[in-house]
Amino acid sequence: MNTKTYIVLIEDEKNICNFISTTLTSQGYKISTAPNAKTGISLITSGCPDIILLDLGLPDMDGIDIIREIRTWASIPIIVISARTQEKEKVLALDTGADDYITKPFGPSELMARIRTALRHSNSLHTDSLLTQRPYRADGLVIDFEKRLVALDGIPVHLTQIEFKIVSLLAQNSGKVITYDSIISKVWGPYADDNNRILRVNMANIRRKLEKNPAEPHYIFTEIGIGYRMVEEG
């Protein structure tokens, strides 16, 4: 990379700010921090960062509103930092336009992984669609989007139409969590019943076809109450 990746962190806890900026600086990122929404938004508008890390609980503004505001004019990846036990807020943030979330408490390695995923996705958006067209490969699993083929350790796996749609949606967004609602609306259409039982049934079938042990998945992970996340390529 010629220029350092620029990250804006909006977080009101000073200790967490310190920890994150120390970690990111040592990893070669450039970072600015803001203790509240107002300074945060002015930092974003003036600096045009590559990634925004956003804490949902801010003193002056609701995190959801910040996402909404930023999304009116920019598609900069937003990673939400949230506390556990707030599934509804996480889902709302993702559906509002956040790209991913990370749950407190988290370690530096988890944070770095999320940032890399977000960067990769935003790069693939900027360059061209070729990147999303090439097959997805992870640990023995290959998904060829063009030929509509799925193979596990070289052996083709037969998936139904719907199952393939779900798997390719997750694979194209690998590393990111996709909410139940967005899977349902993308696979069954916007007017589908929002009862996610049918999604669970399809996921159970997919799991039985792709995973050696459905109770110890390797490829598709569940984020209870929120959605699914497919393992990153590599």
Add this chain to the structure above:
Amino acid sequence: MNHFFEFFSSFLRDFLRVSDLRMPSHQKSGTENSAFRSLPAGIPTEKKPWRDALITFFLLILATALSLLYFEISKNSANVALLYILALILIARGTDGYFWGIFSSLIGVICVNFLFTYPYMALNFTLAGYPVTFLGMLAISFITSASTTYTKRQMQMLAERERLLVEAEKEKMRANLLRAISHDLRTPLTSIIGSGSSYLESGALLDESQKNELVRQIYEDSNWLLNMVENLLSVTRIQDGATNVNKSYESVEEVVAEAVLRLKKRLPDASIKVHVPDELIMLPMDAILIEQVLINLLENAVLHSKSQLPISCYVEKENNSVIFHVRDYGIGIPTERLQTIFDGTPYTGNTSADSSRGMGIGLSICKTIISAHKGSIDVSPCEQGTDFYFSLPDSAQ
């Protein structure tokens, strides 16, 4: 035949009234606010004058109609008073307070006098024995009303006492938990504060490996604290009463998978064999809480079984419940300990309290969570190791 019919229908009405009188008192105990508002000071039930009036008039008209019919057929007025007395009893039972009972006894006396005694269609209060009839009917209505009111009040009091008992039980559980927790929180906090301050104050005197050791200790203890806090948070999810959790249909394998995954993140060395049935099982539950239960059980098995053999975690489906097992092949648990293992009381056996910190709380939280799901949790010692299992009902609500 008519007698029977009249009696039966009024009985039915009466029965329905009693049963829907009970209903609201049950619903009240669910929502605390209204339960407090309706705390009885005097006569407990709320007034429903329209309904009472309706019941009174309906029964009186019914009694009158039947009496007329009976009188028409048999030309005998002897049993007419009996019909009115029956109506009177039902009215007194079915309505609140004394008013409607007395009112209908008055009407009854007048009706009998007016319709069924000799100068028909005229009132004659000079008949022999008349005051006795009147007083008799009055007394019956008084006694019935009084006993009904008393029974209703008794019922209300019983429901109230039951509610208080549940409340007290909950309070006791919370107090136990708090006591156990504050003891358990103090130990890692002491270590964190101590390590931190000695690093800051005498960092210059320590060599690199000592410093590393201090920081590692802080890291470990804060991880342990985090686990504890997550347990506590899960208890706060069980709001208002031990039977109120946010249930939604979740797939069992996803919950088990995530629990195992999260445990492995924290304890990378843990070896766990997981197995779920081939068919997809969906159960109504609060997935975060059940996940917490599984994590607690698995963690206990990893940390306390003192064995390198893999722990097995498997799910079985029975007729109308699903059973989750966490089975270790370690040293087992002393039998005298097994009885109180879910109580949250710190273990005061021959091992020191600190060596098993957190274990009791974790299990008592498991118990709280499972009973809130109307399931059951238990433990059974095996030849080698221990089997912790809990079942969740598979009821479509």
